[in-house]
Amino acid sequence: MSDSAIQYLLSRRSVKFVQTPGPDDDELALILQTAMRAPDHGRLRPWRFKILRNDAIQKLADLAIRATREAGIEMTAQKEETTRRWLKEVPLMLAVACHIDHSNTRIPEDERLLATGAAVTNILNAAHMLGYAAYWSTGLGTYVDEVNEALGFDSLDYRFMGYVVLGTPIQSMTPPERPDYREFVSEWTGSK
Numbered sequence: 001m002s003d004s005a006i007q008y009l010l011s012r013r014s015v016k017f018v019q020t021p022g023p024d025d026d027e028l029a030l031i032l033q034t035a036m037r038a039p040d041h042g043r044l045r046p047w048r049f050k051i052l053r054n055d056a057i058q059k060l061a062d063l064a065i066r067a068t069r070e071a072g073i074e075m076t077a078q079k080e081e082t083t084r085r086w087l088k089e090v091p092l093m094l095a096v097a098c099h100i101d102h103s104n105t106r107i108p109e110d111e112r113l114l115a116t117g118a119a120v121t122n123i124l125n126a127a128h129m130l131g132y133a134a135y136w137s138t139g140l141g142t143y144v145d146e147v148n149e150a151l152g153f154d155s156l157d158y159r160f161m162g163y164v165v166l167g168t169p170i171q172s173m174t175p176p177e178r179p180d181y182r183e184f185v186s187e188w189t190g191s192k
């Protein structure tokens with residue numbers, strides 16, 4: 001692997017507040033194709049993505065805000081306002097779900113969710129490599145059945161996993177501090 005590919009992986013960061021331009025169709029195709037390279041036990045390809053742009057993002061905001069309230073989850077006027085202000089600028093969004101193929105009883109559901117998460121990680125890194133920013137959110141009614149169903153992901157066959165927004169950062173930001181990997185890694189040698 002080239003030095004620059006490693007540097008891309010080391011410099012990725014999430015950016016919530018993005019604006020146009022977002023990836024064009026060719027760039028989005030490339031980004032989504034990297035999701036197909038995620039590790040995937042049993043080749044189930046459980047990842048599913050719904051593309052939302054412009055008006056569709058505003059319709060989702062309307063739906064998610066209303067359905068969240070109707071589900072009895074707190075959505076203050078201030079939260080509504082900040083959510084709408086955020087989404088008004090977002091040029092492109094992916095709704096992410098894991099398909100649960102019930103005909104396969106061999107691969108545990110956790111592994112399918114992990115494969116879908118790995119696919120999203122590829123998307124986040126690919127967007128960064130193409131010069132865009134991205135952010136994974138489990139807000140916007142992720143855990144509200146009505147929202148999942150409206151996006152085509154009923155809970156019988158899918159686990160809804162939230163949204164990835166993609167675009168150009170609204171503000172430049174200093175990269176966050178990252179921990180030293182040695183805090184999280186130890187070697188097991190087999191002897192006590």
Ligand SMILES: Cc1cc2nc3c(=O)[nH]c(=O)nc-3n(C[C@H](O)[C@H](O)[C@H](O)COP(=O)(O)O)c2cc1C
Nearest residue numbers: 012013014015117135136137138139140161162176
């Ligand atoms: C599955 C998943 C769901 C997330 N949902 C949210 C969310 O709803 N709100 C939020 O502030 N961050 C959420 N995050 C965290 C951000 O996407 C991001 O990872 C975090 O701000 C740290 O930034 P970094 O990716 O640059 O380390 C989520 C992350 C994951 C993996």
